[in-house]
Amino acid sequence: MNRQQQRHRQLAAALSSEFKLHLEQARRILSTAATGQVSREDFSAVLRSLHSLKGASRLLGSDILAQIAHRAESHFIELQEEALNPNARPTIALQSVHWGRCRAILDELEDAAHQILSAGDSSEGSSNTKSQEQSASLTPPTLPQETSKIEHDAVARVQVQDLMMLLELSARVNKNSNQIADLVNETCLLPVDPREWTDKDIGSWRNLVGQLTRASHRLSEFSASQNLNCEQILTVPARDFLGGFGRMVRELSAQQKKSVEYRSEGLHIRVELTLLQLLLEQLPHLLSNAVHHGIETPEQRALQGKSASGLVELIIETTIGHLFVRVRDDGRGTQLTELAERAKATLGGEFEGPSQELPFVEGLSSLADANLIAGRGLGLSAVRSQIRQRGGELTLTSPLNPQGGTLVEIRLPHGSWSRSVLVIRAAGQIVALPSNKIRRLASVRRNQAESVEGIPVNVPHICDLLDIPSDSRTPREGQEFRHFLLFDSPGQEVWLEYDQDLGTHQMVVHPLPEGPWPVKMLKGAGEIDGLGTCLVYHPEFFTSVRAKLDQPRDSHWLPDLRRGRILVVDDSAVTRLLLTSALEEDYEVFQAVHGNEAMKVLQSTPIDLVLTDVQMPVMDGIELLRNIRNHASLRDLPVVILTSMNQPQEQQLGLDYGANAYLLKQEFDRDTLTKTIERWLTC
């Protein structure tokens, strides 16, 4: 052993002994905190311990341990803030949220340390000594009594900026609601019988319908944003609560003289706090069952040809609308025949229900002898009862294979904040699409020239719809297949080509502020492990643009899917800003300082109407108008001239070149402008 190895070993040994002291201290403070009798000095001590642990882990070169210790520090700081805040409501609920996190993180810390130190110890043949030390301090896995009391009184910690965002959204929702109410009142002023309507009435009615549609769309968007914000506040990574069961399984198995490996998956998934509270209470029963009733002793496993060490897994998954929590073991499985015999003896007769219900019969256990923590036959039925109270279901499948194995699956209704998205690559862009809006994915060989098995191969590429340069998606060498997706859009079959499938992921979709991108293009954005920030697109955007490609110019944007997009062209910043402020409530407004720039915007952004000045540098309004009318795809775009040039011949010139309306700045009023815009937008 060289000097470096010797130093590492000394450090590991020191860390091992320190660990025990630090964790004991932290758990003691945690117990005291649960009762509300904890002092600042206590917290200072535990924070010093955790900090020391973090430093030692770094010294040892264990980033994992250091990170977990760091997270533990953060959780304890949060607990300290809540527990010692004189202004906070002194409820157990507040404490329990952080209490649960602290408890889980300490267990996770011990779990990670155990794995790392065991790996080091095993090479030195000292793992048995460690196990014996741990066995000596075993306690039955108990949960804090407080957690069962706080389900309906849970308190979430909310960032002030999140609250402000919610308030702002509420204000916008209210404003839109009021606007809708006003518009509805205005419609009441029209004659009851439509046959009596004049042309003016019809114009007013169309105007009102247009405004109502836009207001209701905005209302819907704001409400959706509000929901997403609330959901984000209410969720935390499952790891914060459920990350520490490894220790419990390890201790139980040691107590039972069994060897069990514990694995967990999906702890990064964000889950609603109240569901985590429920699972924090119920999962120990299921894991305990797996160890006590499922996994056999090493001797029994050897007789069955199994490995000496059993496996218990906790797997968390989400689908749209549901959270799945699975506890799986490779033990002997549920012996239904044996249970039926016990039922006959215990109940004094044959069990009348289906045999699959036997494991849920109260008072019936697969263990002959009951002890403090297992064999009393109450666990599974109580857990299922709790799950059902939350609208969920618990199912047990056993045996999973000829050698046994048990799978307990919990399905709970889950909020819609965590969404399943299909992530694809289109040239350099990563595109995320809601999975439930994709009906089919298909791949065909690159040399296939015609439709195959109903997959049309001559369809637009997503890059075409997003205006991504085609040279950036030259097929890579060896890229043999082309990939296609079919949107699940009612009434139409929309296939698009893309470059690469990056898989289905779960992500929290954050709403985006209004930005200078097409309305209804982006649903939001979020983070995906390994891919970073991803934009989530509205599938309807692609279907509507696809429809546009198939149709003549006059239906270039589906009006029911978007607010109007106005391009304001004026060299005066003040005029641009005045117009923008007058219009931006009802439309999405883009700006350009002269005609040349306007043409660039028009070629990169779908615009519904151009509002332009005449006298401008570089390219004036008349030249811009001529360019628009001569452009193949823009020639039908409505153009309204707003200028101070009030001579009749100047007005005639503008109209001759194809302006749809000619307004004078001297006579400017907002209503006239809005009515003119509405008229040409709805034409």
Next chain:
Amino acid sequence: MHINEPGILAERAQLLRLLHHPASYIPELPSTLRFRCGSQIFHIGISLLQGCSNCRVVPVPLSPPWLRGIANHEGSYWPVADLTGQFSEPKPDTEQIVVFLRHRPLGLAISEILGLVAAQAPQGPQPSQRPLGTVPGFIVLETLMDGTRQIAPVELHRL
């Protein structure tokens, strides 16, 4: 030590964050942030800023040329503008220093932070405030003695 080293940046970002809280206002604090965008140097009042960080800016298709993309800033997604005017170049999806504004959800992609400096005297009589190139929403407040320009988001000053 280069001014863009992470330690320096972190200190500056911290300083800017402090400004968010009136209680931590430091009277002698320099009043503008001097930064470089491409070959141009700008100033912006630090009271107009919320923070500054290194973050990944993701380009958004079908957006105007002045928009560099969106960036995740402390859990929220912000549009990020590009003042350089190098619009013909493809927008890279890379790590980028971004200064985030207060009062409006917008970040500015910048090439380098040059320092926090006291406001300088303007050079001669100033023309009326004028727009900044093709990036909407920004105006040049004044041209400073060294020829650099102090900018501001327009909503705070006009209309």
